[in-house]
Amino acid sequence: SAVISQKPSRDICQRGTSLTIQCQVDSQVTMMFWYRQQPGQSLTLIATANQGSEATYESGFVIDKFPISRPNLTFSTLTVSNMSPEDSSIYLCSVEEGAAGTFYNEQFFGPGTRLTVL
Amino acid sequence: LAKTTQPISMDSYEGQEVNITCSHNNIATNDYITWYQQFPSQGPRFIIQGYKTKVTNEVASLFIPADRKSSTLSLPRVSLSDTAVYYCLVGGTGGFKTIFGAGTRLFVKA
Numbered sequence: 001s002a003v004i005s006q007k008p009s010r011d012i013c014q015r016g017t018s019l020t021i022q023c024q025v026d027s028q029v030t031m032m033f034w035y036r037q038q039p040g041q042s043l044t045l046i047a048t049a050n051q052g053s054e055a056t057y058e059s060g061f062v063i064d065k066f067p068i069s070r071p072n073l074t075f076s077t078l079t080v081s082n083m084s085p086e087d088s089s090i091y092l093c094s095v096e097e098g099a100a101g102t103f104y105n106e107q108f109f110g111p112g113t114r115l116t117v118l
Numbered sequence: 119l120a121k122t123t124q125p126i127s128m129d130s131y132e133g134q135e136v137n138i139t140c141s142h143n144n145i146a147t148n149d150y151i152t153w154y155q156q157f158p159s160q161g162p163r164f165i166i167q168g169y170k171t172k173v174t175n176e177v178a179s180l181f182i183p184a185d186r187k188s189s190t191l192s193l194p195r196v197s198l199s200d201t202a203v204y205y206c207l208v209g210g211t212g213g214f215k216t217i218f219g220a221g222t223r224l225f226v227k228a
Binding site for chain 1: 219221
């Protein structure tokens with residue numbers, strides 16, 4: 001199973017600044033996903049990132065606000081730009097791999113980055 | 119992507135079997151049903167996935183009726199450590215994005 005790490009694990013930022021979150025996977029994966037989870041809520045998909053192409057954003061999320069890089073098959077970054085308190089959330093990256101012994105795929109998630117914007 | 123409906127919360131006691139049912143009336147022919155578990159301050163963790171009938175692994179069973187419009191996650195003999203949020207997801211695999219519903223908060227009491 002894929003092991004995913006994220007940096008930073010948490011941060012407190014000032015309004016109007018930007019934060020870049022890093023996601024590192026211990027194996028090569030085609031697709032990486034970025035999610036946001038606000039306190040007490042479910043996960044919301046921000047975008048899907050493929051290596052070598054622009055990320056695909058979900059409704060309500062735009063590249064200018066959440067630029068994503070995917071320079072290789074094991075790494076991705078998500079930047080939260082021009083932050084406001086409404087951006088306070090946990091940001092998680094995930095990858096999809098085949099489940100051992102099956103034809104199915106499962107998603108593995110990083111530990112998340114807890115962002116607080118003052 | 120098919121929408122899912124599941125109870126907001128459930129309570130149980132240690133040692134009991136817990137069944138969480140998820141409705142997905144608009145499931146498509148090529149959709150799989152997947153359940154994830156999430157503990158506080160952690161990312162979701164895959165529990166089980168199935169397409170039809172019954173699937174069992176070391177932690178849970180998944181029951182899917184013939185019409186596939188619902189599914190039931192069964193957790194045998196829960197313990198306090200099973201207190202978590204459980205998400206039912208329906209969609210394709212192999213590069214398809216995963217959309218999370220509201221989830222079910224399970225509280226296991228001593």
